[in-house]
Amino acid sequence: MPANWKRKRLSDNPATVFLAGGIAAASMLVACNTSSSPTAVDTASANANITALTWGDAKYFNTQFGFYKQDFPSDAKQQTLTVTIGGSNDGEAISKFRLALSSHQNVPDIMEMNYSALPEFASQNQLADISSYIGSYLPAMSNAAKTLMQYNGKYVAFAYEVKSKLWYYRKDMFAAAGIDVTQVKTQQDFIDAGKKLQAKYPKSYMWNLAPNPQAYILGEITSGNGSQVYDKSASKFVVDTNPGIKKAFVAMKDLRNSGVVDTKFDDFTPDWQAALADGTVASVPIASWFSTFLPQYAPNLGGKWGVTVWPEIGGAVGGSEAGGSVFVIPAAAKNKAAAAKFMSDMFMTTKGELELFKAQNLVPNVVQAQSDPSVLNNAYYGADLIKAFQAADKDYKLFPYDPAGIKEISILQNALANYLSSSAADPSTALTAANQQMTAQIGNPYSQ
Amino acid sequence: MEVEPSILTRPTAREKLGSSRLASRLDRLYPPAVRSWNDTIAPYLFIAPFLVSFLAFFALPSVYSVVLSFFRYNGYTTAHWVGLNNYRSLLEAPDLHDAVVNTAFYLFMPMLPMLVGAFLLALAVRSKLSNLSRVYKPLIFVPQVMAPVAAALVWRVMLSNNGVLNTTLGVHVSWLTDPAALKWGVVLLLVWRGLGWYFIVFLAGLSGVPEDLLEAASVDGASAGRRLWHVIVPLMRPTILFALVIDTIASLQLFTEPNLLVGGAGTTAGAPPSAAPVMNQVVTNVIGGQFGLAAAAGWMVFVAIGCFSLIQFRLFREATQ
Numbered sequence: 115m116p117a118n119w120k121r122k123r124l125s126d127n128p129a130t131v132f133l134a135g136g137i138a139a140a141s142m143l144v145a146c147n148t149s150s151s152p153t154a155v156d157t158a159s160a161n162a163n164i165t166a167l168t169w170g171d172a173k174y175f176n177t178q179f180g181f182y183k184q185d186f187p188s189d190a191k192q193q194t195l196t197v198t199i200g201g202s203n204d205g206e207a208i209s210k211f212r213l214a215l216s217s218h219q220n221v222p223d224i225m226e227m228n229y230s231a232l233p234e235f236a237s238q239n240q241l242a243d244i245s246s247y248i249g250s251y252l253p254a255m256s257n258a259a260k261t262l263m264q265y266n267g268k269y270v271a272f273a274y275e276v277k278s279k280l281w282y283y284r285k286d287m288f289a290a291a292g293i294d295v296t297q298v299k300t301q302q303d304f305i306d307a308g309k310k311l312q313a314k315y316p317k318s319y320m321w322n323l324a325p326n327p328q329a330y331i332l333g334e335i336t337s338g339n340g341s342q343v344y345d346k347s348a349s350k351f352v353v354d355t356n357p358g359i360k361k362a363f364v365a366m367k368d369l370r371n372s373g374v375v376d377t378k379f380d381d382f383t384p385d386w387q388a389a390l391a392d393g394t395v396a397s398v399p400i401a402s403w404f405s406t407f408l409p410q411y412a413p414n415l416g417g418k419w420g421v422t423v424w425p426e427i428g429g430a431v432g433g434s435e436a437g438g439s440v441f442v443i444p445a446a447a448k449n450k451a452a453a454a455k456f457m458s459d460m461f462m463t464t465k466g467e468l469e470l471f472k473a474q475n476l477v478p479n480v481v482q483a484q485s486d487p488s489v490l491n492n493a494y495y496g497a498d499l500i501k502a503f504q505a506a507d508k509d510y511k512l513f514p515y516d517p518a519g520i521k522e523i524s525i526l527q528n529a530l531a532n533y534l535s536s537s538a539a540d541p542s543t544a545l546t547a548a549n550q551q552m553t554a555q556i557g558n559p560y561s562q
Numbered sequence: 563m564e565v566e567p568s569i570l571t572r573p574t575a576r577e578k579l580g581s582s583r584l585a586s587r588l589d590r591l592y593p594p595a596v597r598s599w600n601d602t603i604a605p606y607l608f609i610a611p612f613l614v615s616f617l618a619f620f621a622l623p624s625v626y627s628v629v630l631s632f633f634r635y636n637g638y639t640t641a642h643w644v645g646l647n648n649y650r651s652l653l654e655a656p657d658l659h660d661a662v663v664n665t666a667f668y669l670f671m672p673m674l675p676m677l678v679g680a681f682l683l684a685l686a687v688r689s690k691l692s693n694l695s696r697v698y699k700p701l702i703f704v705p706q707v708m709a710p711v712a713a714a715l716v717w718r719v720m721l722s723n724n725g726v727l728n729t730t731l732g733v734h735v736s737w738l739t740d741p742a743a744l745k746w747g748v749v750l751l752l753v754w755r756g757l758g759w760y761f762i763v764f765l766a767g768l769s770g771v772p773e774d775l776l777e778a779a780s781v782d783g784a785s786a787g788r789r790l791w792h793v794i795v796p797l798m799r800p801t802i803l804f805a806l807v808i809d810t811i812a813s814l815q816l817f818t819e820p821n822l823l824v825g826g827a828g829t830t831a832g833a834p835p836s837a838a839p840v841m842n843q844v845v846t847n848v849i850g851g852q853f854g855l856a857a858a859a860g861w862m863v864f865v866a867i868g869c870f871s872l873i874q875f876r877l878f879r880e881a882t883q
Contacts, residue, residue: 205849206849208849208851209848209849212636212637212638212851213637215637215638216637216638234636234851238638238639240638324738324739325739325740325741325834326739326824326833326834377739378723378736378739378740379722379723379736379738379739380738380739383718383722383738384718384719384722384724384725385722385723385724388724518850518851518852520849520850520851521846521847521850521851521852524832524846524849524850525657528657528834528835528838531834531835531836532656532835532836535741535834535836547656550654551651551655551656551657554647554650554651554654554655555648555651555652555655555852555855556852557634557644561642
């Protein structure tokens with residue numbers, strides 16, 4: 115036997131190497147998966163460590179929990195809160211949530227998401243029915259909040275921001291130009307008001323719509339004009355035939371061509387911020403959350419910006435932006451009762467909502483809180499903000515999102531960008547392509 | 563002639579001891595069977611960390627993603643077999659056609675200014691004319707150190723309508739919104755960021771060019787241009803190939819720069835179809851919970867990278883031969 119037989123045997127059997135590696139890898143994977151799968155045990159509120167999954171920053175959750183401990187000590191007892199940041203945006207956090215549901219590991223007690231993502235999880239029964247937790251709190255809520263909390267008639271979410279459609283405008287400039295916003299009711303009125311504005315301020319615009327406008331603008335219009343992406347009864351996508359979507363596309367192109375809308379810059383650009391401060395953009399139809407941004411961009415214009423409801427643009431009466439922002443409790447969450455109590459106390463009571471208004475300038479969804487002097491006498495907008503918010507509440511509507519809503523919005527937004535940057539007046543080509551893409555890539559949103 | 567035994571045929575320390583007392587004592591303390599087992603298992607233990615992590619985090623997920631590309635799957639419910647439909651629907655989608663054109667633009671347009679510029683900078687810094695190379699090297703490399711997100715946000719300000727570029731050049735180009743200008747803004751950012759990286763690559767390559775060879779060429783009367791073209795460039799060919807392959811892979815996997823620069827910063831809006839890269843097909847499908855489509859798009863990008871790399875290797879091998 116040669117002296118090097120042992121080494122030869124090793125090198126002659128590479129399969130052994132792979133076998134050993136495979137066994138080691140398999141062992142590791144098995145070890146990773148041996149922890150017990152979570153059970154939906156609904157523990158008592160005391161001593162619970164509530165877990166939350168969000169995106170961006172944990173400070174909002176921590177602030178809310180701080181108020182909860184301070185204002186509702188008997189409910190909070192010895193509870194703690196652990197916040198996980200799922201990424202820099204909602205899409206990344208949703209991916210993390212899917213991973214948690216897939217692995218049955220680290221399923222949070224509270225998940226923050228936009229309403230556009232909610233149907234995917236609600237339709238798969240991944241969200242807890244919160245009806246039993248919120249019964250006594252519900253009557254205090256606004257119409258918009260109640261609408262936002264439901265999916266198919268079942269309460270599955272806590273409303274955070276309802277994102278009502280509000281129109282912010284420069285009161286001083288409009289007054290000087292002789293524009294009465296109460297008389298601006300249609301899209302044509304809006305364009306006519308723009309012409310009046312430009313007669314007085316030639317370098318000012320009524321809005322800004324770049325060739326690739328933010329997805330929320332399309333959502334704000336389509337949520338109020340009866341648009342629909344998928345017809346469940348006919349089991350097919352109807353983007354190419356739905357009149358609402360077509361109207362929204364055409365409206366945005368008409369506004370861009372009207373001359374009263376700036377077409378060179380998009381929202382959340384340095385140009386936009388400067389334009390809001392220097393009067394280049396004298397009005398912005400947008401959503402309620404904008405109230406927290408405007409004072410940052412134009413700090414010296416307090417009292418000069420008014421707020422009212424949108425005129426009818428693209429045939430939309432009322433509506434909302436991407437639904438709104440909500441908190442859900444997963445069906446597999448361990449501390450459902452504790453999480454629901456925390457959410458109910460902070461987002462469904464006057465005391466909790468007023469704390470959040472003071473800390474985050476979050477417009478309250480509890481009706482009684484909306485008439486609190488601190489809310490009525492807003493330092494920047496005066497009483498305009500809450501009055502417009504309440505007026506928008508009457509026509510609050512949600513876009514009929516389906517379980518593939520995120521993907522559909524992405525395709526629809528690309529179709530809009532293609533249409534707006536083309537010379538075509540009719541959006542049919544872009545809408546037909548979008549419909550074909552949805553059909554090919556999504557199939558049936560309800561059987562994902 | 564006596565040949566030195568290789569590591570495989572060389573006798574071990576124990577074998578050299580033969581049947582001495584020391585050997586028998588060693589055999590009692592450390593029986594041959596145990597030694598044999600240890601010799602067998604030791605190499606596997608040494609490579610196990612890499613092998614396990616490679617299998618767990620690369621090989622198995624890769625195989626899984628191939629399988630996944632034939633399914634419709636949202637990550638946590640039942641997967642549905644769809645055959646080649648994911649690939650077919652991606653290939654038929656107009657978004658993909660636009661994205662391929664955009665990605666090709668991001669690959670080829672910055673390539674020449676970036677690689678040639680980096681090469682010339684490396685030559686300049688290495689030349690005897692430059693006596694402040696310690697200052698230039700970090701300065702040129704600084705953009706590469708900056709996080710892509712931060713760089714994109716800074717360029718977003720610079721390319722705004724009233725930004726530095728328009729003001730300096732006295733033009734009114736909407737770099738961030740005009741569909742005709744969007745991609746050029748991204749190219750500017752890519753060249754700015756990539757220049758420092760390829761500068762370092764070429765500088766390392768130039769250090770491998772023997773000085774005596776250049777001096778010999780100089781003594782033979784070769785001008786600076788001839789020394790560059792006939793001595794430096796041929797010797798730098800492997801480095802240039804490396805730079806080309808790396809640049810190709812990076813360009814085909816491009817995502818951050820176009821989406822942050824011309825997409826909606828602070829929002830979830832990505833780059834519009836006229837500027838979106840191919841990787842958007844992967845990312846938007848992951849975010850949308852279409853993991854089968856995302857996997858299919860990922861494998862299409864992988865095949866494209868493989869093809870481009872093969873072509874580049876072949877072209878350079880032929881040029882070298």
